[in-house]
Amino acid sequence: MPDTVRTETIILFFITYFLSVAHTTAAVAYYAHELVSSNTMTQYNELYVPVAKVDTDRRLVFGWGQVVTKNGEELFDSDNQSIPKSVALDGWLEFAKGTRMLKQMHAGEPRGMVPFIFPMFDEVLKSLGIEPIGQEGIAVGAYVEDDETLAKFDSGDFTGFSIGGGAAWEDVE
């Protein structure tokens, strides 16, 4: 679907939702907040990274929440976009201080939360006596409260994590 059409679809949906589906107050609160508080952060992005380990007894799933460098080089995605370490750290810090919400497929009700968040940066690892592993990013441990979601991680249906949110971008010279 062309971008313009998608944008129109999004607008259509939002308005539809505002006017008929959701409680108007909730919709407007969100929309107004997004408009006012994040002028440039209007794109909704996801970052997919694979799950490393699933502990069904404790309902924990470990993995990379985000990867920012590979073999010492800044990682650009297929859209030629990257998130620097410092920007990622700030973003995850705010997330850690906030809801730490876990969902499935970026939809529906919360299915858990993310109690473990750690910056796997070379300098941090070295300070802890750990050798760099050729990849930098954010390691997470998610606590999955919802049985269905945990089952999907356990079965391999869910194979990775993806962050949902917004970003402000600048062109790289």
Next chain:
Amino acid sequence: MRFDGKTNKQRATAIKIGELSGVTVPAVQGSVATMRKYATPETDEFQDLAKAVFSEVMETKAVEESTREMLEPLLDHLYRSQDALWDANRDAMKKGNAEEVKQNLREFAMSIMTLAKAAPSDPSAYAYAPDKEKPSGWKLRIDTPAHISAAAAALSPEGFRGNPVEIPAADRKAVVARVRAAWLKAYPDKSEADMPDSLKKVNDMPENVNVEELQALAVMTDAQKAHYATLSDDDKSAFVKMSADERTATVDLLKTTEETYTTSKGVSLVKSALPAGVFEMLKSQDEDLMKLRGEQELQGFVKTAEADYQYLPGTALAKAAVLRDVAKMDKGVAETLTAALKAGNAAMKPQFEQHATPGGDGMAKSAQEEFDGMVKVHAKEHNVTMAKATEAVMATDAGAKLYEQL
């Protein structure tokens, strides 16, 4: 896929993570870490996503608090607009006009955005914010392209929708510079050549240009400009600072108190409205012209007096002046007077003819001329003085009769 449709390299300057999700195998399977934009979701899924986002936000108390103040006008706007929007779109959909539906939605979304951003509390959103603590004094929003364009229009002499912004002259240059910078940032694909004139002019303007004066002159009437040109520097400054109404009242007042002159052509001259010396020169020229015309006119009446009123008493020039004055009178009165004068002239005519005596050449002579002739002839014939000749002629019957007529 990027929403902007571009493929150049970009780097995030800030991110905001709303949630972390467990996901299925992505399209870019095999990548250890790959950013992807989500594919277009199915309607239900997309709807669920949006609902979830709203729920999330509502769980965040800080968001509720920060938006509470703006909810009321937004809700009012939504309730007021939704029926009209649905009606418009229903009609458009019946016509099968998808573009119209999209346009209606865009406009509605823009109206919400405009309302949501109606009053930013950040003074940096304004080009003119003299007191950071007093939002009521902030002017010229520059936080969106639409506001920037409006600010540029407000800085022009014509103003935004006819309302030019009032900014102190000392601050104007800096204000325009801020709007210029915002414009260039908002329209990165455009050059300075595309910039509105109100922003261009200041850029090309010399340092010592008095923008306030130029703005005032741009809206002055010709009479006000003429008056302005006659003022001293201090008075000019005071005149510039006046409102348009005050300038009009000032010039009108001057018209009633200052020297004026109406030319022979009916043109009214106001001394203060003309450059120095021009009023006197025009007045003098017109007066000279009037005098010349008067003399020419009088000569015409002299001829009339000599031809038509030769028997009336007085010199031809004196009679011409009377005739000129009569000509200026009301037509009916002038005709009556003219008839009276002509009647008087006709009545006097016989008196002159009665005493005339036809001469040898056939021309009539007066009694005086005849008496004088008799005296001259007697003096010559008798070789006596004119006095003795006069006495002798008076002693004759003929001479005595002529003398009685003198």
